Each structure stands twice: as structure tokens, then as C-alpha cells.
Amino acid sequence: MLACILASAIMAAAYARGGAGWVFGFVLLAPWLVALDALQQRRSPLGTLLCAWAMSVAFSAAAFAWFGGALGRYTQLGEAAGIALLLLAAPLFQPQFLAYALARYYTRRAAGVLPALAAAASWVACEHFVPRILGDTLGYGLYPSPLLRQAADLGGAAGLTLLLLLANEGVAGAFARYRSGWRAMARPLALAALVPLGLAAYGWHALSGAGNGSGPGAAAAGKPLRMALIQANIVDYEAQRQQKGAYAFVRELLDQHFAMSHDAVTRQRAEALLWTETAYPTTFGHPKSEAGAEFDAEIRAFADAAGVPLVFGTYARDGAGEYNAAAFLEPGRGLAGFYRKTHLFPLTEYLPTWLDGAMARRWLPWAGHWLPGNGARVMPLRLADGREIPVLPLICRDDVDTELAIAGARQGAQVILAMSNDSWFGAGGQGARLHQAAAAFRSIETRLPQFRVTTNGYSAAYDAYGEVLAGAGLGSAGLVVADLPLRQPAPTLMVRWGDWVGLAAAAFLLVLAARALAAAWQGRRGAGGVRGAASAAQFPLRVFVLPPAARIAAGTARLVARAGLLAMCLAMLLNDTLRNNTLAQLRLIAVLFVLPEAIAWCLLMAFSAQASLANGRLLLARGAQRLEIDLAHLAALTPWRLPLPGPGVDLQLAGQGRWRYGLAVPDAARFAAALGQRAAVRGADLLDVYTQARLAxxxxxxxxxxxxxxxxxxxxxxxxxxxxxxxxxxxxxxxxxxxxxxxxxxxxxxxxxxxxxxxxxxxxxxxxxxxxxxxxxxxxxxxxxxxxxxxxxxxxxxxxxxxxxxxxxxxxxxx
Known part of the structure; x- marks a missing residue:
């Protein structure tokens, strides 16, 4: 098992590094799946869970060690401590491995490809519903392949992940059949091969001009937008602020952006400028000092002099607090508006309200106080030639959320403007490459081109197919100027249906669960849903030994509770206000149902006993109290015609008639069978027929x-x-x-x-x-x-x- 997990981890490391490593995406989980197959043959759910836990740790170490190191550096705990914390939290960081393994285990007896489909559905459903800091998924690893990534406009990165999982299942299935010869292996291998072949065929179709970017229904492309991206390569703001002073640092930061922007406008004829996230690291429009007011005025004056719109990262402020934002500045008109970042980074940009306090701030001194925005917002980018282009701004983690890009496309955006500060990822570039790939998928899913600028790389301009048209590398200052043709593309399937794959996977799992439950149910019942001979109840069994008064009282309370529910049904149908007021419903159900039901339950508990069989006797015990009934003296058991306060039986004793106590039992027919009796009903009048139907x-x-x-x-x-x-x-x-x-x-x-x-x-x-x-x-x-x-x-x-x-x-x- 450990060897298989190690093999999968090595391939995952190569896959995460990009480049030609994308080919490992179709086989990287196959060794781990072989280990799971061995555990499933032993019917070991605990072993399956431990194997999934081990794979989540190995995968985190192989593909995301950089993230642990980055957190360690950022929090000043050290890289080793950061990686250790990442590995400890691996099941929380990568919970899809647990969901996948458990789904595979519990569907192992199903025939055909059903276990593979159920496991793959569990993976993507888990990724859809469980929040993920980086929004990572296996599908992102296919970004280096221009052909294979194009199918993301149908099912998003989640759809690619689903197909990759099925391909891995095919390879693992072929390995499991290798002792049976090539013919047995051919079918799962063929199914696995269909995945890359199908993706390649669709990619060729999309890139040939028949895809969403220029296919039927797409508007004709207008004049391209020529935009400049300013990658200033100024990083580690806090250290530089402490070293140089706040004023000197902001001065240097703005001067660098002014100089590069001036070159872009005057020499390279850029029509608009895009600066990075927090390029101006203070509140714009609400200065906190005289120096801040001077800087604000200087930025406005620069935009006026340049004659082009400027979009830059800064902070916005209102009565509620501050926001990480993108400001839209128009020459001669001033501030056109802000976009507020939707997805803040936890424990760095903000602290949850329940955690925020003096002690938490001492332990997490780097944590900010910013508030989240309220979702996608399409902003107008007004150019000097009179064109007004609707753009979708995204800041940092916003571009890993498929739904934000889809919402922008639905609102009519024609281009995505993304900005980020990825310098904290570290010098290796693996985190920056993952973020770049995730951002590029937003263009593929919506067929919207994209300008994306980062502090120190990778800044790039992407076309509607995710291809980099111009870009700047990692760790250096760079000016990227590119022309992107703009059109209103025909809505892709993703834009029409939203991020549907995870929801469809969850629905598929619900259907499987219902199917399994129905099969189990039918297996326990006879033809037509009617039970044949009753199986015996298992002793010891809890029963309620009720004298007539207690049964009447508990039964009355139960009737009141059921009548209260019917009354509440009627009230909900007639009263619109009540239907929309959950608190009022809770109060009403507490009075009408919970209170009388609690009274009935208390009465039953007062007369509860444990029933058991020993030496031909029925023993009823409650603490030191014991009642014994010789089964030889038991003539018959008669089920209650009215099951109040629940189902039960009366005992008929030979020569003595009906016993003075009634027994409330979960199932009268099974209880009778356990005592070697038949549940006697006369079958003559209405209530007897009704009772017989209920017992059957x-x-x-x-x-x-x-x-x-x-x-x-x-x-x-x-x-x-x-x-x-x-x-x-x-x-x-x-x-x-x-x-x-x-x-x-x-x-x-x-x-x-x-x-x-x-x-x-x-x-x-x-x-x-x-x-x-x-x-x-x-x-x-x-x-x-x-x-x-x-x-x-x-x-x-x-x-x-x-x-x-x-x-x-x-x-x-x-x-």
C-alpha cells in the first residue's frame, strides 16, 4: 500500500509542476486505486479510510509543499513548521480523497462502471460543496495542453477532473485484470483511452473556429482593446515599509508604476492601464493623512495627463469598514467606482468575528480587518475614442471561483481584468503557475479574453481559449502590452447552466443512495410489498407495560400531538406570513406537537421495562421489579386495534382471560413470533381488517x-x-x-x-x-x-x- 501511495505521489508531483507532466493526470491515481482494491477485497472500511488519509497526506506533500512553506514564511513560523501544519491538516485540505475512497468502498459490489462513477462523483461533489482555500482541482493540471483544456467550456475544471478520475479508474481496472490476459484488460484500457481522445477531439473542434469563441451566435469582433499590464516586481510590502518608512515606500511604489505606465502610453500606445492588487496600499478617495491626500491627487493627475483609464488595486472605505478593491479612474472624470474583492484570504486579510479579539490579534499580528465584497460586478471601461467596454474585475482568490466569472459573463462582460499579488507564494513559482492556470480556466469556461497582472509574475493576456498572447515571467519587472479582440461570445454551456458538474454529481449520488435503499427495502418485503411470515423480534427488547389509565393518558397526548400537526399543516396552507417565518413555526410546533409528545414520552418512560426470554418464561424487568409469565399459560396475543400510543398487544392467559397490563412493542407481529405465537386478529370488522393490513x-x-x-x-x-x-x-x-x-x-x-x-x-x-x-x-x-x-x-x-x-x-x- 505504501509503495502504491508513493508511486501516486511521485506522479502527482510531476503533474503539479506543469509542462509535459500533464500526461500523468490520466494515470497518477492508478497505483493508489490498486491499493484500495486490495483493501476492499478484505472488506476493511477502516483500512480504506486510513489509505485515503495517507494518500491525502502524500498528495499534499507532493503537490502543495510550496503552500506549507509559503504559510510558514508568511507567519514567520518557518517553512518546516508550515509544511508540518499542512500535512497535519491534509484530510481537511484534501477531503475529496476520503469521500472518493468511502464511495468506492460502499459501491464495491455493484457491477460494471458504477463504483468508478460513484467514486468520481463523490470527489467532484466534495470539491463543490466543501470550501477550498486555493480552489484547486485535478483538472487544472491539463492547462499546458491547448487541446485537452478546451472542454472546460462544457463542464469547467470540475468536468475535466471527473474525466481524469474515470481514466485513472480504467487504468487501475486493467491492472486488476492483468492475470486474465490482454483481452480482459482491453476494455478498461479502451475506456481510459477514450477520455484523452475525446478531449482532444473536442479541443480540435473548438480551436478550429467552431467553438464558442467564434461559433454561431457570437457577435462579430470589434476593435481590439490594447491594454498595458504593469508588473513592477516590488514585493514584501511590510518589510519595505518598516525598512524605508511608509511614505518613502509608497513614493517608490508609485514612481515605479508611473514610469512604466508612461512608457506604455507614450511609446506603446496603450489604451488602458492595469496595475496589480494593492498597487496603492492605502485607501483611495478617503485619505488617512495629508500625505495620502497628496498621493490621491497625484494618481488622478497622472490619469488625466495620460488620457487613458487606469484600473488599480487599492483599498476602499465606507461606514462599515475597509475593502480590498479595484479602483476605476477615468481621465478628466475622476473615480468611476470600485469593485470590492469577494473572496478574502482567511487569517491574513481578515479574522472571523468569533475569533477576532486582542489575544487572536497578538498571535496573528499580520491579520487584516478587510470586509468582503458582495459578488461579481461588471464595470464600464471608457476609452478615449468613446468606446465603453464592460469588464469583469477579479482580485486574487476571486479568479478561482467559477461562479464569479459566470456571473460576470451573464451580466454582459466582454473581458476579464484580473489582478493579484502572488509574491508570497515564494521564488519557486509552483504556486504562481497554479494560480495562473486557475485564472486562465475562467476564460475558457466563459470564452471571455482576459488581462491578468500580478506583482512579480506571471502577468499575461489570454485569449478566449486560455492561450497566453503576451506575458511577463516570474521575479522581474515587466511591461506587458497586448491587443485582445472583443466580442460578446455565444453563452457556453457553463454560462448557461452554471458550475453544474458538482451539483449533478451530488444528484447522481442521491439517486444511487435511493436505489440502494429501495433494493434493501424490497429485499426485506414479500411480493407486492406484503410481508409473509413474521421474523422474530430480538431479545432483550424494550417494551412499555401499560395499565389502562396510563395507556389512555399517553394515547390522548399522542392524539393531541398528531392533531396539532394537522392543524399546523392547515395553518401553513392558509397563512403566508407563517410560511415565511421559521421562528414562528418553531414556537407553534413546540406548543402543538413537542409538548404533548413529550408528555406521552414521559408517561411511556414511567412504565418502560426490558423484556427477555428464559426457561420458557417471558421476563419483564424494571430495576428491582420483575414480572414473569409462563409461555405455557399464554393462550394468544391480540394486537391493539388502535395503535395508541403506539403499536402493542394484549396478552390472553389460559383460564384467566386478558392480562391487566397492555404491552406497547415496536412490532406486534415479530413480538408474537418470538413468543411462538401468532398475532391473533378476528378479521371480521373494519378495525380488525385494518389491523391485519397494518401487521402484514x-x-x-x-x-x-x-x-x-x-x-x-x-x-x-x-x-x-x-x-x-x-x-x-x-x-x-x-x-x-x-x-x-x-x-x-x-x-x-x-x-x-x-x-x-x-x-x-x-x-x-x-x-x-x-x-x-x-x-x-x-x-x-x-x-x-x-x-x-x-x-x-x-x-x-x-x-x-x-x-x-x-x-x-x-x-x-x-x-
Missing amino acids: LGRWRLDHPLAKFVLLPLVLALPAFHLHQRIAYGSAFGEYYSFGLQAYLMAFGLWWAAWAIGVILGATLLRTVIEGGSLLAAALRPGQASQVRGGLQNAAHAALYLGLPAWLLWRILGA
Whole structure:
């Protein structure tokens, strides 16, 4: 296993370095998958989990050691300490390995390519829903191949990742069959080979002129935009500020940008200027000192003299606080507006509200106080010749978010303007190359060309296919001037559908889960959903030994609780205000349902006992109290005709009639079978037929309250809350970034509670239909009452466990 993991890590290191290493993307996970196959044959879930953990550590060390070193240098802990922290946090940094391995393990018995599809879907779904600092994914490694990267306009980088995983599965499958000869290996190898061949064919189609950039529906290209990118190569702002003083450092920084910009406008005829993130490292338009006011005026005067628009990184400020921003300055008109960075870097640009405090600031003195922006914003770039070009600004981590680029394309942007400060990545360039590739994919996905400038490299101009038309290398000052043809491209599939691959993968996993549950359910039931001979209950078993008064009281409380739920269903249908007020719903359900249900539960607990069998006797024990019933004296068990406060039985004793206590048990038929009895019902009147139909059906495992009312709402709340955060706050953790952990968790709790209430009320209505339909069938068609009840329960389960997720998925895809 360790050898396989080491082999995968070595190939991952070569793949992450770029260049010709992209070919390893189709095989780098195959050795690890061979190790997983061996563990799965031993049926070892713990071993599978440990293997996934080890691979996440090895992958982090091979592909992202530079990130740990950069964090160590930035925090002054040292590179070794930074790398050690990275490796310790590897399962959090790369959780997709755990999701992949577990999905593969639990679908291992499925035939064909289903385990591979389920595992690949788990990987991309995990990457979609779990926030990632760098937004990294395997698909980015295909950037060096102009042909293979073009399919990103269909499924984004996530789509390429999915295909790479399937290719790796094909190679691993071929290796698993090598003892069976080449014929057995040919099929998985052919499937693996289809991935690069298909990507190459699509790439050729796109680059031949039939792709989205110039295909049918695309507007004709107008006059190109000639823009200059200023890569000043001035890094480590804080050290230089301390060494030279704040004024002298800003003076030097601006002078360098002024000189390079002047050359770009006068000698190279640039029509617009783009400076880097925080090129002016103080608030523009809201000076904090007289020197700051002088610098502001100097920047305005330079733009007026140059006669071209200037876009530069700075800080914006309002009543709420400061923002990392891009300022749009127009000659003769002044400030046209700001774009505020959406995705701040945690623990460096900001501290969460719950963590922010004097102690945290002492331990993290470098952490800033900036606030996040509120998503994509298309800004007008007004040129001297009268053209007004809609542009999409992105700052640093913004360009790893596919949804921001898609939102800009939908708002009509014709070019992306990206700016970043990548100097903290270090001199090796691996982090800067990854960031460059991620940014280039935003152009491929939307078919929007892009100007991207960084402090010390790599600055470049990209066409709509992600190709670098002009650029500056790493670690040197460079002036990049390029012409990009502009058009309004026909919307790509990504622009039309959004970042859909992760959502589709999650939906696929839900379908697989529902399919597996349905198969397990059908395996436990007889033909037509009717149970044959009852299996025996497992002893010891908890039962409730109820005297008549206790049963009446608990049953009444349960009836009140169920009636309260029906009343709340009616109130929700008639009252729009209540439907939109989760807190009011919680209060109402607490009074109408939780309180009477708690009373019934307390009454039952007061009469709970443990039932067991020993020496031909039924033993009922509660602490020191014991009741014994000789099974030889047990004449019959009669199920309760009305299952209140739940299902139960009356014991008929030979020569004594009915026992004075009733037994509330989870399943009357199984309890009777365990005692060697049959659940006796007369089968004559309506309630007896109804009882027989109820006893003929087993209980589905997902009918357990924990599964139905806790886990199902959680599964539904997670994607809904994720979508809400992206719409309302611009990212999956937007509310957390803005208002802290407490507000974020409270908001999620309310979403979870709202879905739980919805599931409870929906289940109540479905249960009403089931019981009402069963009674009607018992009255009209007593011989088919069991089949009717089985059909109603099947339909209710489908509505609850398939209908609700399907409706939610439809709403998400529509949004």
C-alpha cells in the first residue's frame, strides 16, 4: 500500500509542476486505486479510510509543499513548521480523497462502471460543496495542453477532473485484470483511452473556429482593446515599509508604476492601464493623512495627463469598514467606482468575528480587518475614442471561483481584468503557475479574453481559449502590452447552466443512495410489498407495560400531538406570513406537537421495562421489579386495534382471560413470533381488517425518526443553504466572513429547522393519506387492504425520499 501511495505521489508531483507532466493526470491515481482494491477485497472500511488519509497526506506533500512553506514564511513560523501544519491538516485540505475512497468502498459490489462513477462523483461533489482555500482541482493540471483544456467550456475544471478520475479508474481496472490476459484488460484500457481522445477531439473542434469563441451566435469582433499590464516586481510590502518608512515606500511604489505606465502610453500606445492588487496600499478617495491626500491627487493627475483609464488595486472605505478593491479612474472624470474583492484570504486579510479579539490579534499580528465584497460586478471601461467596454474585475482568490466569472459573463462582460499579488507564494513559482492556470480556466469556461497582472509574475493576456498572447515571467519587472479582440461570445454551456458538474454529481449520488435503499427495502418485503411470515423480534427488547389509565393518558397526548400537526399543516396552507417565518413555526410546533409528545414520552418512560426470554418464561424487568409469565399459560396475543400510543398487544392467559397490563412493542407481529405465537386478529370488522393490513407490512429502516426527521432535513438543508449563501453573500461562507461563526451557524440551524418542519408536516399529510386509504380499503375491499396499504406506503416513501430531493435539485438547477 505504501509503495502504491508513493508511486501516486511521485506522479502527482510531476503533474503539479506543469509542462509535459500533464500526461500523468490520466494515470497518477492508478497505483493508489490498486491499493484500495486490495483493501476492499478484505472488506476493511477502516483500512480504506486510513489509505485515503495517507494518500491525502502524500498528495499534499507532493503537490502543495510550496503552500506549507509559503504559510510558514508568511507567519514567520518557518517553512518546516508550515509544511508540518499542512500535512497535519491534509484530510481537511484534501477531503475529496476520503469521500472518493468511502464511495468506492460502499459501491464495491455493484457491477460494471458504477463504483468508478460513484467514486468520481463523490470527489467532484466534495470539491463543490466543501470550501477550498486555493480552489484547486485535478483538472487544472491539463492547462499546458491547448487541446485537452478546451472542454472546460462544457463542464469547467470540475468536468475535466471527473474525466481524469474515470481514466485513472480504467487504468487501475486493467491492472486488476492483468492475470486474465490482454483481452480482459482491453476494455478498461479502451475506456481510459477514450477520455484523452475525446478531449482532444473536442479541443480540435473548438480551436478550429467552431467553438464558442467564434461559433454561431457570437457577435462579430470589434476593435481590439490594447491594454498595458504593469508588473513592477516590488514585493514584501511590510518589510519595505518598516525598512524605508511608509511614505518613502509608497513614493517608490508609485514612481515605479508611473514610469512604466508612461512608457506604455507614450511609446506603446496603450489604451488602458492595469496595475496589480494593492498597487496603492492605502485607501483611495478617503485619505488617512495629508500625505495620502497628496498621493490621491497625484494618481488622478497622472490619469488625466495620460488620457487613458487606469484600473488599480487599492483599498476602499465606507461606514462599515475597509475593502480590498479595484479602483476605476477615468481621465478628466475622476473615480468611476470600485469593485470590492469577494473572496478574502482567511487569517491574513481578515479574522472571523468569533475569533477576532486582542489575544487572536497578538498571535496573528499580520491579520487584516478587510470586509468582503458582495459578488461579481461588471464595470464600464471608457476609452478615449468613446468606446465603453464592460469588464469583469477579479482580485486574487476571486479568479478561482467559477461562479464569479459566470456571473460576470451573464451580466454582459466582454473581458476579464484580473489582478493579484502572488509574491508570497515564494521564488519557486509552483504556486504562481497554479494560480495562473486557475485564472486562465475562467476564460475558457466563459470564452471571455482576459488581462491578468500580478506583482512579480506571471502577468499575461489570454485569449478566449486560455492561450497566453503576451506575458511577463516570474521575479522581474515587466511591461506587458497586448491587443485582445472583443466580442460578446455565444453563452457556453457553463454560462448557461452554471458550475453544474458538482451539483449533478451530488444528484447522481442521491439517486444511487435511493436505489440502494429501495433494493434493501424490497429485499426485506414479500411480493407486492406484503410481508409473509413474521421474523422474530430480538431479545432483550424494550417494551412499555401499560395499565389502562396510563395507556389512555399517553394515547390522548399522542392524539393531541398528531392533531396539532394537522392543524399546523392547515395553518401553513392558509397563512403566508407563517410560511415565511421559521421562528414562528418553531414556537407553534413546540406548543402543538413537542409538548404533548413529550408528555406521552414521559408517561411511556414511567412504565418502560426490558423484556427477555428464559426457561420458557417471558421476563419483564424494571430495576428491582420483575414480572414473569409462563409461555405455557399464554393462550394468544391480540394486537391493539388502535395503535395508541403506539403499536402493542394484549396478552390472553389460559383460564384467566386478558392480562391487566397492555404491552406497547415496536412490532406486534415479530413480538408474537418470538413468543411462538401468532398475532391473533378476528378479521371480521373494519378495525380488525385494518389491523391485519397494518401487521402484514414491515417497517422500513428509514422510517426511524432519526433518519426521517433529522438526517433527511440535513441532507436537504445543506445544498439549499449553500445556494442561499452564494446568492445572498457571494460565496459558500459569505455570512461567516461577514458576521462570524455564530451568525453563520444560527442561519444554518434555521435552514435545518425549516426543512425539518417541512419534512414533519409532509410526513404527517402522507401518514394521514396512508391511514385514511387503509381504512377505506378495509371497508370497501377487505381482501386487498394489505396490498392497498403497501402501495400507499411505497408512494409516500417515494414522495418523501425521492420527491423532495428531486424538487430541491430542480430548484437549484433553475436558480
